[in-house]
Amino acid sequence: MAVSFKRVFAILALMGAAACSPASLYSGEGSGEVIAPETPLVVADGVGPALMGQVAVGQPSLVSAQLPATFETIDAEPNCRMPRPSRAAKVAYVYTYGGGVKTPLHYIADGADADQIAARMAMTKEVAKQVSREGGFIEGAIAREFAGFAKGNAVEWAKRVDVLVTETEAPVFLVLTSYNAVLWNVQLAPGAQIDGIVVSAYEGGAIANGTTARRTGFMGFDGSPNRSCRLDGRGKPIPTEVRIAGAKELNPDFDPRGYKERWDAEYRDAQKFFAVDLRQKIGKAPTWLLNDARGESFQAVLVGPVPAQPFAQQPVTRLQVPSYVAPYWGTRKGAFKYFGLES
Numbered sequence: 120m121a122v123s124f125k126r127v128f129a130i131l132a133l134m135g136a137a138a139c140s141p142a143s144l145y146s147g148e149g150s151g152e153v154i155a156p157e158t159p160l161v162v163a164d165g166v167g168p169a170l171m172g173q174v175a176v177g178q179p180s181l182v183s184a185q186l187p188a189t190f191e192t193i194d195a196e197p198n199c200r201m202p203r204p205s206r207a208a209k210v211a212y213v214y215t216y217g218g219g220v221k222t223p224l225h226y227i228a229d230g231a232d233a234d235q236i237a238a239r240m241a242m243t244k245e246v247a248k249q250v251s252r253e254g255g256f257i258e259g260a261i262a263r264e265f266a267g268f269a270k271g272n273a274v275e276w277a278k279r280v281d282v283l284v285t286e287t288e289a290p291v292f293l294v295l296t297s298y299n300a301v302l303w304n305v306q307l308a309p310g311a312q313i314d315g316i317v318v319s320a321y322e323g324g325a326i327a328n329g330t331t332a333r334r335t336g337f338m339g340f341d342g343s344p345n346r347s348c349r350l351d352g353r354g355k356p357i358p359t360e361v362r363i364a365g366a367k368e369l370n371p372d373f374d375p376r377g378y379k380e381r382w383d384a385e386y387r388d389a390q391k392f393f394a395v396d397l398r399q400k401i402g403k404a405p406t407w408l409l410n411d412a413r414g415e416s417f418q419a420v421l422v423g424p425v426p427a428q429p430f431a432q433q434p435v436t437r438l439q440v441p442s443y444v445a446p447y448w449g450t451r452k453g454a455f456k457y458f459g460l461e462s
Contacts, residue, residue, distance in 0.1 A: 150182045150183050150184075150221070150223060151180070151181030151182050151183075151220070151221065151222045151223060151279065152220040152221045152222070152279075153178055153220075154171055154178065154220055154281060154418050154419055155171065156170065156171050156172025156176075157170055157171070157172065158170065158171040158415075158416070158418050158419060159171075159412075159413070159415045160174060160283070160419050160420060160421040161213075161215075161409050161410075161411065161412050161413075161417060161419070161420040161421065162409070162420075162421050163406075163407040163408060163409060164408070164411075166421070166424075167425075169421055169425045171281075171418075171419055172429065173425055173429060174283050174285065174421055174425055174426060174429055174430070175281070175283050175306060175308075175429050175430055175431070175432050176429045176430070176431055176432070177431050177432045178281075178432050179304065179327070179432060179433065179434045179435045180434070181222050181223065181279065181304075181327075181435065182223065183223035183448070183449045183450045183453070184449075186438075186448040186449075187327075187434065187435040187436070187438065188327075188435055188436050188437050188438045189438070190438050190439075190440055190446050190448075191332065191437060191438060191439045191440070192439075192440060192441075192442050193332050193335050193336070193337050193439050193440070193441055193442065194441075194442045195337050195338070195339065195343055195344055195345050195441045195442050195443050196336065196345055196348070197344040197345045198345075199338075199345060199347070199348035200336075201317050201336035201338070201348070202315040202316075202317065202333070202334045202335065202336050203315075203401070203402040203403075204292035204314055204315065204401065204402055204403045205290065205292070205314050205315075207289055207290060207314075208289060208290045208291065208292040208314035208315070208403070209286060209288075209289045209290070209291055209292070209406040209407075210291075210292045210294060210401060210403050210404070210405040210406055210407075211282075211284075211291055211292070211293050211294065211405060211406065211407040211409060211420075211422045212294045212296070212393075212397060212401070212405040212407065212408050212409065212410070213282065213293065213294065213295045213296065213409045213410065213420055214296045214297065214352040214353055214354065214409075214410040215280065215296075215297050215298075215299075215301070215352075215410070215412070215417040216297065216298045216299065216352070216354075217278070217297070217298065217299040217417070218278065218280060218299075218301075218412070218416055218417030218418060219277075219278025219279050219280040219299075219301055219302075219417065219418060220278060220279050220418055221276075221278065221279075222277060222278060222279040222302050223448055223449055223450065224276075224277040224302050224325060224446065224447075224448055225274050225275065225276055225277070225446070225447045225448075225449075225451070225454035226274070226275050226277070226300075226323065226325075226440065226444040226445055226446040226447060227273050227274055227275065227342075227444065227445050227458060228275060228300075228322065228323045228339065228341045228342035228343070228443055228444045229341075229342035229443070236273070236445060236458050236459065238459070241459060273458065273460060274447075274451075274454050274455065274458060274460065275300045275322055275323060275341075275444075276300065276451070277300040277301060277302045277323070277324075277325055278299065278300070278301055278302070279301070279302045279303075279304050279327075280297075280301050280302070280303055280304065280417065280418060280419065280420070281304045281306060281418065281419035281420070281432075282295065282303055282304065282305045282306065282419075282420055282422060283306050283308070283419060283420065283421050283422065283423075284305065284306065284307050284308065284311045284313070284422045284423060285308040285311060285421065285422065285423035285424055285425070285426050285430070286311060286422055286423030286424070287308070287309075287310035287311050287423070290312040290313065290314035291311065291312065291313055291314060291422055291423075292313075292314040292315045292316075292317075292401075292403070293305070293313065293315070293316045293317070293422070294317050294319070294350070294401055294405070295316065295317070295318045295319070295324065295326075296318075296319045296320065296350055296351075296352040297319075297320045297321075297322075297324060297352060298320065298321045298322065298352060299320075299321075299322055300320065300322040300323045300324060300325075301320065301324050301325075302324070302325045302326070302327055303316075303318065303324060303325070303326050303327065303329075304327040304328065304435070305326065305327065305328045305329055306328065306430075306432045306433065307328075307433075308423070308426055308430040309430060311423070313329070313330045313334075314330075314334070315330060315334040315335065315336075316329050316330055316334065316335050316336070317335075317336045317337075317338070317350075317401075318335075318336070318337050318338070318441075319337075319338040319339070319348075319349050319350040319352070320338075320339055320340075320349075320352075321339070321340045321341060321349070321352075322339070322340075322341050323339050323341060323342070323343075323441065323443075323444055324337065324339070324441070325438065325439060325440045325441075325444075325446070326437075326438070326439040327435045327437065327438055327439075328433065328435055328436065328437055329437055329439045332439070335439060337440075337441035337442075338350065339441060339443065342443050342444070343441065343443045344443060350397075350400060351392065351396075353389060353392050353393070353410065354410050354411065355408070355410050355411040356386055356389035356390050356393070357386065357389075358386055359375075359379055359382040359383050359386055362378075362382050363375045363378075363379070363382075366378075393405075393408060407422055409421075409422070445458070
């Protein structure tokens with residue numbers, strides 16, 4: 120029995136670490152969704168609320184039937200060399216854990232190409248079959264479950280978040296961070312310029328309508344050769360008194376004495392991150408901190424002022440991905456087939 124279970128655990132080694140629930144990866148076919156005009160934008164503190172339709176109109180067609188642009192691969196620098204903001208640039212720091220709208224970009228992030236991935240997953244399924252034949256009922260069930268889990272979790276599904284840049288007084292340097300996989304759709308108002316873009320994400324990220332490869336950097340964790348370089352993603356620092364007030368709304372008898380010291384330390388640490396650490400890592404203090412959707416879905420952010428007239432979004436003419444991902448554009452079924460994961 121012990122020998123057979125070793126084969127089961129071999130499946131885990133072959134499939135690698137799994138980060139998502141399989142159920143969330145089988146729904147829908149991946150045609151792009153439209154962000155509604157009434158969607159609130161994520162804005163910096165001190166900026167009044169703004170809606171999508173007040174800033175931009177029209178959206179690029181991102182559907183599974185057609186790749187909008189050829190994939191452009193950007194090397195993931197293992198020694199942490201990243202573009203830095205120019206002297207004249209303003210910096211926008213964006214962070215979201217997840218969010219976005221459905222887009223048909225799928226990929227596996229482990230530094231292998233599609234053929235290598237297909238071979239690895241075929242071996243995983245063969246191990247599962249062998250355990251099922253040689254082991255008992257429970258062993259076989261575990262092996263089949265692990266094989267299915269490997270298939271469901273191997274392919275990431277990137278969501279799209281729009282970055283609407285309306286700042287025209289200076290070039291803008293974008294620092295785009297997330298946990299979940301995001302396709303950052305960069306849209307420029309007339310007169311806006313991009314100084315550079317750095318993407319840092321746990322699961323991975325991609326850029327639509329970015330800038331030159333020389334001024335673009337990717338950092339990641341899942342499968343990335345530069346995982347040690349990844350920037351922390353941080354939400355808005357929340358003062359202790361605000362957290363206590365929220366807890367008391369849920370439970371009027373809440374006693375903050377067991378939490379106050381830790382929450383004070385977390386608040387100080389978050390303030391230091393934005394005031395000191397982030398500036399040291401990026402090279403310049405951010406002008407915009409865009410990390411608070413104020414209870415709404417994180418779908419689009421505003422970098423700059425609300426324009427007098429909304430500008431028209433442009434089609435996607437450039438798709439950039441980091442070198443450690445093997446991307447696929449299309450349906451979910453097509454992605455599984457491309458990576459050799461079809462049933």
